[in-house]
Amino acid sequence: MGVAGKVDASHQENVNNILENSSYQLIKESIKVCATQIQEVDNNLTQIHSNIINIFGIDILQEIQQNHENELQKIEEKIKRTKSKKISAIKCQSNELRNNNKLTTDIQTRTNPIKEQNINIVKDGNCFFRCISKYLFDTQERHEDIRHQILTTISTDKNFYTEFIDGDFDTHINNISKTDGHSTSWATEAEIIAASETYNIDFFIKTKVGLIAEWNQFSRNKHCNHGMPYITILHENNHFSLIKNIPRPCSCNPIMKPNLAKETNSKPKDKDKSEESIDNSNKQTRTK
Numbered sequence: 001m002g003v004a005g006k007v008d009a010s011h012q013e014n015v016n017n018i019l020e021n022s023s024y025q026l027i028k029e030s031i032k033v034c035a036t037q038i039q040e041v042d043n044n045l046t047q048i049h050s051n052i053i054n055i056f057g058i059d060i061l062q063e064i065q066q067n068h069e070n071e072l073q074k075i076e077e078k079i080k081r082t083k084s085k086k087i088s089a090i091k092c093q094s095n096e097l098r099n100n101n102k103l104t105t106d107i108q109t110r111t112n113p114i115k116e117q118n119i120n121i122v123k124d125g126n127c128f129f130r131c132i133s134k135y136l137f138d139t140q141e142r143h144e145d146i147r148h149q150i151l152t153t154i155s156t157d158k159n160f161y162t163e164f165i166d167g168d169f170d171t172h173i174n175n176i177s178k179t180d181g182h183s184t185s186w187a188t189e190a191e192i193i194a195a196s197e198t199y200n201i202d203f204f205i206k207t208k209v210g211l212i213a214e215w216n217q218f219s220r221n222k223h224c225n226h227g228m229p230y231i232t233i234l235h236e237n238n239h240f241s242l243i244k245n246i247p248r249p250c251s252c253n254p255i256m257k258p259n260l261a262k263e264t265n266s267k268p269k270d271k272d273k274s275e276e277s278i279d280n281s282n283k284q285t286r287t288k
């Protein structure tokens, strides 16, 4: 419908242009015909004038000529007025047609919003970072830079991120710095929260287990930050892929009604018990 709508619109625009041009052409032709007729009348007049001079004398002729001039002037003015009226009428008509077209196109765009899109992501152990790369740069290829930027965020705030990390902090950093696809390099909750902090994006991850899907939100302050951009990611079978063109899937949005207990219960910057529970649910979902 989108493409068809565009074709219709440009077709309609061509039709409008043809109509407008032909109207102007018609006026031009009418003026030409009038000019020829006036020329004929003029020739006849010259003949009549000489007859008048012969019969009534020059004074009478001048009087007649004066009346004639006045009449002609009136006619000329009337022609001018009619011409400009007609031209502005044509302009009005064309504009109206164009506006109608634009309105139709607008309505089509509004009634056919861009559809939800699932973007395939390469399954090589870098999929989480590839999702962000795709989201930010429209290419998956910058995943390595992104991985390192996120690691910098974690490394420079060990106190905060250590609670999201199983085992030794430095070993985790060393493992995650690799792009070889080994399962120890897969993104964990620490990387998701750090990604949110690094790029100032709210992360929404839809985790699908069997038929059950659940949205979870990740941001450092655990708030749903409506002023911030958001990324939506599907997590299924140990793989992250990107979801595009969906409304912010938060519980503040009545359309989505996601299962976001964490968000509704969240207290600002209170990083003990509640965070641990997200932590546990996510630790099991290390992802390829």
Ligand SMILES: [Zn+2]
Binding pocket: 224, 225, 226, 248, 250, 251, 252, 253
């Ligand atoms: Zn929200």
